[in-house]
Each structure stands twice: as C-alpha cells, then as structure tokens.
Amino acid sequence: MKSGSHSDQPSFSIGVVKEATGLTERRIRYYETLGMLAPGRTQGNQRLYSQGDIDRLKYIKALLDHGVTLKEVRAQLQQEDTATYRHDFDEVERDAESYFQGKLIARRADVHRDSLYPLINRQDIMRRLAREHKDGQGDTKGDH
DNA sequence: CTTCTGACA
DNA sequence: TGTCAGAA
Structure with missing residues (x-):
C-alpha cells in the first residue's frame, strides 16, 4: 500500500470538523453515538x-x-457501508485470485477504504435532491 | 483555551 | 438540540 492512498488519515480535531461541516459539536458527537461514524481517538481520548x-x-x-429524516440517513449510510464492504471484499477476492494464478502484480489496489461506489451513489442522491428541490418548491414532505 | 461525558430544560 | 458542569 502507498502512503497517500486516498482520503483517510485521522488528523482533524472536532473543532476543525465543526468549521468544515457547519455542524455543531453536539450534533457531530450525537451522530457518532448513533453509529453513523466512528472517528479515531488520541491517547488523551480526543x-x-x-x-x-x-x-x-x-x-x-x-x-x-x-x-x-435522521432515520433515513442512517439507513442510507448503512446501505453504503454494506456496498463498500462488498466492494472491498470482492477486491480482496480478486487480488487473491490473481495471486493464485501467478499474476499478482496486476493490481495496485490501495482502494480499500473509500471505494467509489458510495461516492457515485452520493452523487446520484445529491442530484435527485437538487432536482426535487427545484421542482416541488412548496413541499414539506410527500416525496420519498 | 479546547475537548470529553453526562445530564437537564 | 442547546447548554451547563466538572474534569482532563
């Protein structure tokens, strides 16, 4: 594996994340208790x-x-995580297969953490939300 | 000063 | 969710 594979290397404090996301510390920590994310911890529990x-x-x-709704977001994340897991599993499986066929070098797969699957999925969702927001202006709900 | 956990309006 | 307390 290379060093700068993708987008993960725990290093941001909650203060930085608060500024970067526009969320409050309260909410960031709350979503964590709901199992929506699992940031790392320093030795000092930060x-x-x-x-x-x-x-x-x-x-x-x-x-x-x-x-x-929060419930729906949680369900969505769960599905993305499952998709990522399957993707990574398949990735590893292919690597193993390639290895046993004597052509290991064929893969430089350092794409285990954040596969493109959830990212593409998110893009679709964001486009859909943007479209719905454009059409149904006077909507409080009803479009799910 | 920043962050953490728990608790209460 | 906001906010406060008390500790690290």
Missing part, C-alpha cells in the same frame, strides 16, 4: 477525524438539510 469522516458528515448534513 476525537480524530479523517477527511472521509468530514465528507461523511457533510453528506449527512446535506441530506438532513433537504428534509431527509
């Missing part, structure tokens, strides 16, 4: 967020701002 955690929180906030 939370350490990765860029991935920040993106995740921004995504959560975006959905919430568009009227999606």
